Amino acid sequence: MGYQWWRGVALAGAALLLSACGQSAVNDGGGDSRNPDELVFAAIPSENASSVQASFQNVIDLLQKETGKTVRFQQATNYAAVIEAQRSGKVDIAQYGPLSYVVARNTGVEATAIAAQVQEKGLPPGYRSYGVVETGSPIRDLAGFKGKKICFVDPNSTSGTLYPRAGLVDAGVNPDTDITAVMAGGHDASALGVATGQCDAGFAYDTMVDKQLIEKGQLKPGDLTTVWKSEIIAGSPVAVSDDLDPALKEKVATVFQQQANVDYLETSGVCKPGEKCEVDDAGDWGYAKVDDAFFDTVRHVCDVTKAEQCTTA
Template identity: 55%
Template sequence: MPRHLRLPLAAALLPLVLTACGASASDDGSTSEGRDPDTLVVAAIPSENSTSLAQQYAPVIKLLEAETGKKVQMQKATSYAAVIEAQRAHKADVALYGPLSYVVAKDSGVGVKLAGALVTAKGETPGYQSYGITRGDAKDIKSLADFKGHKVCFVDPTSTSGYLYPQAGLLKAGVKPGDYTKVMAGGHDASALSVASGDCDAGFAFDTMVDSDLIKQGKLKKGRLKTVWKSTEIPGSPAAVSTDLTASLQKKIVDAFLTKANADYMESKGWCSGDGCKIDDNWGFVAVKDSDYDSVRAACDTTKDAQCKDGS
């Protein structure tokens, strides 16, 4: 993957990002020690089931305000490329990334420091897998090599587990993009359900979507799908703090994510209760390091995919 490559979408996105993301550089509290803004801007993409970012991250907002003594503003972004450019332009102080978009930001020269990655439950390691799936009764598809000649559902070109890792897996199995009919389902649930219904012969979705989520929701019967491929471990979605903030402010933010941005602590403070304390259906954040994301870089090296350059 090219290092320190300026994002192709930067010129187009930057005016939008600057307009949307609040305070300008002239009123961000800059000192010789770094930026120390009165309001922290946290850029993120809302989940499919969220009505608003403020609702989705309400306990985290309260936590960061308590730990830093500053106001916290959630900034909605329509793409990870916009999140990257907001942080590059010093218009976002904290960003919530996907694994691929973090790598694009870091390797294209954006000044970011990891503040932790999400885990679904306490004690887990941050990571998950992409599954290659077909119908449970399919006789002709037993591996990725058998996807050749079939209609294959992916999630979206921007998805790490729903496109990037599957593309790398297919290429390693000797299956090239022109060897199958590609369908973008638009979501992990839609991809899995399209395979189950027969709209696609095979497809990809992240692990728990196949193993439990859709089954618990009553949308998929157990055994309707079978898994014929599992990716290597995909690192968890991280939070990253801008390194142009003062060192003391960076430390407060990172410490807050690593020690207190979890359902147990935030419920103990009375900021939320039950599932309302989960962060996008996750328990909270745990420590990660940049080298944990080298598998994403390896997938980019294999696929040479355009998303590895622009992060959109």
């Protein structure tokens, strides 16, 4: 059911996205590669926010400056919508999660990762999934999730679903039959669902729990207790459509690999002193160069878990 399920989910979420992006798919008439006047950059929010464009605006401005193209940002409702849009040629640059990137490649999307998110300067591009409970809960580990109502994020979320499922299996808990699963939609919603008692436990990525929700005043330090941490997960990638003009792809890659980070934005004057300097909506330092093979660890987890979310067409 895997491919057909998420493809069906994508149609509603992608309808507006696709209708707005037709010009980007027009070939300029030169050979088999495209060199459109407009590039479409798509992403989904890491939180249940109404708009994330402001968080990506610095990167959008860099892309426009370095490529000479108009860059249109499109916010999708889920990973499936981004996958479907890039498959159909309506999206040129996509911010994926690690799993959704692997699913995109597995199901015929002709796009390649060029960079991945880096949480802090000097760290490798990666992060962890957390299993959390409300502080004071009797649940001490993933084995204690059995029989409970558990918040996940999105079916195609790496840290919000895939790695948690693998962790549950390792703990002797069948994620299909031993728990009641709730798809919260966002990492913030999953964590807050636990904090408010809507779920007995749940999963979200590390900085959402440790930093973002606390900084926004939606959680207080100590509201949640982390009872499980995943292994390091490959950072969320930006993938560029393979059929773009090679010189244009190189310009896009340069932006993400060398300029889309807080240090460059501050030293180049894009970010003014004292103001919040953003490259994305997750509060990351920036991006680092990666290639497709960087995501083989995710493919390995898919192979081990046989998760439906990884099923190819």
